[in-house]
Structure formats: structure tokens, C-alpha cells
Amino acid sequence: MSALPKALEELIEALSYLPGVGPRSAERYAYFLLKNDKNKTKKLSKSLSALHSSVKNCPKTFALINSDDxxxxxxxxxxxxxxxxxxxxxxxxxxxxxxxxxxxxxxxxxxxxxxxxxxxxxxxxxxxxxxxxxxxxxxxxxxxxxxxxxxxxxxxxxxxxxxxxxxxxxxxLARGLPIGVDLEYADQITLGRALEGRQNL
Amino acid sequence: MSALPKALEELIEALSYLPGVGPRSAERYAYFLLKNDKNKTKKLSKSLSALHSSVKNCPKTFALINSDDxxxxxxxxxxxxxxxxxxxxxxxxxxxxxxxxxxxxxxxxxxxxxxxxxxxxxxxxxxxxxxxxxxxxxxxxxxxxxxxxxxxxxxxxxxxxxxxxxxxxxxxLARGLPIGVDLEYADQITLGRALEGRQNL
Missing domain, CATH: 3.40.1360.10 (Dna Topoisomerase Vi A Subunit; Chain: A, domain 2)
Incomplete structure (x- = not known):
């Protein structure tokens, strides 16, 4: 005797497989999908089933491309x-x-x-x-x-x-201060790199 | 000209629909699914497509049950x-x-x-x-x-x-101190409720 229907348990298990998603988040996602628009769930399901067959690595650059490109x-x-x-x-x-x-x-x-x-x-x-x-x-x-x-x-x-x-x-790529960050909040290593790589105005 | 294949863009959009999942997390999930075991993606896709048809509300208690129960x-x-x-x-x-x-x-x-x-x-x-x-x-x-x-x-x-x-x-349900929490860290309202609802030993 389980408190949850089988289909829901399976979905929660499958969602828990995503990186950084624990059982609580998986429950939340599953319940959200169940309560909301059916079509969104269908769309997600379809995108997932098409994923591996529709995407491949570019043989030159190894970027991701459409499998018919x-x-x-x-x-x-x-x-x-x-x-x-x-x-x-x-x-x-x-x-x-x-x-x-x-x-x-x-x-x-x-x-x-x-x-x-x-x-x-x-x-x-x-x-x-x-x-x-x-x-x-x-x-x-x-x-x-x-x-x-x-x-x-x-x-x-x-x-x-x-x-x-x-x-x-x-x-x-240049190392230095990220834009919008105060000098006093920059970490020592970043600030050190920004000094070493100082640029002419 | 897009930097991403269409199937991947669609999946990222569909994943962004989940509560609390922004475009960055969606990208992370999508890329994870693409890099890892195909079967896990297929399983997730199947669980999603079966969800709405396999689960219903119990007519008595409105708990979630298998649709054939x-x-x-x-x-x-x-x-x-x-x-x-x-x-x-x-x-x-x-x-x-x-x-x-x-x-x-x-x-x-x-x-x-x-x-x-x-x-x-x-x-x-x-x-x-x-x-x-x-x-x-x-x-x-x-x-x-x-x-x-x-x-x-x-x-x-x-x-x-x-x-x-x-x-x-x-x-x-009783209001009071959660187990394992120090008195000094409990908020005022919780502590007030715990006082009001004090129980005989």
C-alpha cells in the first residue's frame, strides 16, 4: 500500500535523476505538471524523446548541431x-x-x-x-x-x-575585475590578476 | 543562425516551465540528459507522457490514485x-x-x-x-x-x-518547537505557541 500512484512515483524517480534535483524538488515538479496544463507535459515528453535523435556533435567543431546538418x-x-x-x-x-x-x-x-x-x-x-x-x-x-x-x-x-x-x-580570456563589482569586494586572486594584467587607457 | 540545435532549444524551453527552473538550470538539465545515458531520458519522457492518463483523484478523498483504481x-x-x-x-x-x-x-x-x-x-x-x-x-x-x-x-x-x-x-496539529532546534534559535511566534500549548510530562 503506497501513498502515491505508481506513475507518479516513477516520474519522481526519473526527475530525481537530473543534476541537483532531490526527491523534494522532483515531487514539486511532478505535482506541478500534474496540476497544470496537460499540453506542457506532453511537450516536455516529446522534446525529451526527440532529444538524442535530433542532436549530434559537429564533426569539425564538436558544437551541438541538428542531426540533419x-x-x-x-x-x-x-x-x-x-x-x-x-x-x-x-x-x-x-x-x-x-x-x-x-x-x-x-x-x-x-x-x-x-x-x-x-x-x-x-x-x-x-x-x-x-x-x-x-x-x-x-x-x-x-x-x-x-x-x-x-x-x-x-x-x-x-x-x-x-x-x-x-x-x-x-x-x-583576460582575468580581471568583473564589470559592476566594487574593488573592495573583489577576491585577492582576481584583484592580483587584474593588477598583473593592467591595460593601457 | 542559432548557436543551439532546435531540439535542444525546445527542450530547454519546456524545462524552463517547471517551477523555480530558470533558463540556466534548464540548460544544465538538457545538457546533462544529452551527455548521459539515453535510456534515462527515454524513461523520463515515458513517465511524463503517461502521467495524466495514469493518475486521477480519488472520488472520496481526492488523494492521487492509479486511474484504474x-x-x-x-x-x-x-x-x-x-x-x-x-x-x-x-x-x-x-x-x-x-x-x-x-x-x-x-x-x-x-x-x-x-x-x-x-x-x-x-x-x-x-x-x-x-x-x-x-x-x-x-x-x-x-x-x-x-x-x-x-x-x-x-x-x-x-x-x-x-x-x-x-x-x-x-x-x-500541535504548534511548538521543531525537534532538534535550540530554544535560542526558535522564532518568537513559534516559541509563544510552544508556551501556550505546553504539555504535561
Missing amino acids: KVSDLYSDSDRNKSIVALVADPFDIIAIEKTSLFKGTYHVLGGLISPIDGIGPEQLHIPELKKRIKQDKVQEIILATNASVEGETTALYIQQELSEFKLEITR | KVSDLYSDSDRNKSIVALVADPFDIIAIEKTSLFKGTYHVLGGLISPIDGIGPEQLHIPELKKRIKQDKVQEIILATNASVEGETTALYIQQELSEFKLEITR
Whole structure:
């Protein structure tokens, strides 16, 4: 004898699988879906069932693309400068950079960051494919656009060494004060980096 | 030209519909599902598509039940005392009470709490059905098991007035110190209620 119908229990279990969603949140989501518009639930169900078959990785950049596309628009578009490549960890990092509208080069997704704790070594990253692109597209600049975390810095360092055989400029995103933050609230490391990397006015 | 495949954008939009889930969390969930085991995504999709057709409200207690069941187990079971009814706002409150294993009566779900701000008036609650049960099942005690919030207290007061025509005991859940909490950290209202409702040792 259970206090909940089976279908609801199954849904709660399935929702609990999402990252950061515990049984309480899963219950809340499930009950919300049950009380509200049926069509929204159907839409969510359909999007989920279509997900894996409708999305694939771009064979060139490893960005996420529609499964019936050949390569990423952000690569094939003639407006994009193929000789500048921003190296990112995850496909969602591309969205963040695209939102700035300031980058007209192309992207290359590493597929993660080196993290021995999580069992991710350099051999799991899309580095061989990057090397191929450097030759084919005559890449002149690689921007290391990885997180400002230990894993991000480690990966950046590793990539820098790996690419030493090529004649190209390797840059990385500037470290400094985030816009809108008071100096007195900035942490020491950020402030230190902002000092080291001070820019001419 | 979008930075994301259509299927992924649609999924993120559908996930954002969940309560408390913003675009960032939705992106995180979507990407997690894409990177991980396909079967988990399929399972979630199936649970969602089955939800509305597999679950209904019990016609007696308004608890959630399998759509092919007639009434809630927690009502029909001969072990449960039908003359004691715990009145709760939502079906999930039943689970919370069942977890204590201390209640052997039956439940009645109001379907909400009186809240003028949210447009919920007493006419939307399952009060007529409760009155019918009181007569049919010769109910002797109603436990007002609503939240200790303004809406919960308002609803409890309203129900008390509504049921004044019946000869029955109306009780409510005790207010007092939550277990494990230090006196000095308890808020004034809780401490005041704990004083007023002090119990004999």
C-alpha cells in the first residue's frame, strides 16, 4: 500500500535523476505538471524523446548541431574567420560567447576539462581534431576560452604545450575585475590578476 | 543562425516551465540528459507522457490514485479508521503524514488553501464532499492538518466555522518547537505557541 500512484512515483524517480534535483524538488515538479496544463507535459515528453535523435556533435567543431546538418553554422558560415579558433570546454560555452556578439572566429569544443578526480584525462579531449583543423584551416590564433578554475587553467596549460609544435598565437580570456563589482569586494586572486594584467587607457 | 540545435532549444524551453527552473538550470538539465545515458531520458519522457492518463483523484478523498483504481487504498483499507479524518491541502501532504506511521485514520484533500491573492476561494476547496463524508462515515474527529502559514490558519478557521453544524471534535496539529532546534534559535511566534500549548510530562 503506497501513498502515491505508481506513475507518479516513477516520474519522481526519473526527475530525481537530473543534476541537483532531490526527491523534494522532483515531487514539486511532478505535482506541478500534474496540476497544470496537460499540453506542457506532453511537450516536455516529446522534446525529451526527440532529444538524442535530433542532436549530434559537429564533426569539425564538436558544437551541438541538428542531426540533419553537416557541420555547425558557426563554422560553415562565410562570415566567420576560420583562422581564429576559440577553444571551449562545453558546447554551452559557445552560447555564452555568442551572446557577446564580439567574436567572429570559429569554435572548437574540447568536450571537458582535464580533471583527474573525475577521471578525465587529456586523451578524452578533442585535441587531435584540433591539430587537424590547425593545419587544414591555417589557424593563426587559438583563444583558450576555458573556465578560470583549476581544471580550466590546467587544461589551458596542457593545450599550450601540446600546440608548441605549431607556429601560432595562443591567447586566453583576460582575468580581471568583473564589470559592476566594487574593488573592495573583489577576491585577492582576481584583484592580483587584474593588477598583473593592467591595460593601457 | 542559432548557436543551439532546435531540439535542444525546445527542450530547454519546456524545462524552463517547471517551477523555480530558470533558463540556466534548464540548460544544465538538457545538457546533462544529452551527455548521459539515453535510456534515462527515454524513461523520463515515458513517465511524463503517461502521467495524466495514469493518475486521477480519488472520488472520496481526492488523494492521487492509479486511474484504474476505484478509491484510495488509504480509504478503502479495513485497517484505517474512517471516523477520523485528517484534512490536508495537497495530496503530497498525505505522504508526509504517512511517513510518520503514526496515523491510522483516513485523509481528505482540500485541493488548496484559501488565498485571495492567488484567487483561491473556499468554493474551490472540496468542502461539500467532506460534509458528505462526515455524514456517511459517521466521522467523529477532523484533524486540521494544514500548513502553519497565514493561508493554512485562515483555511483552518473557515473550515471550523463551516463544520459547526456537525457534532464532532475538531483538532489541529500541535504548534511548538521543531525537534532538534535550540530554544535560542526558535522564532518568537513559534516559541509563544510552544508556551501556550505546553504539555504535561
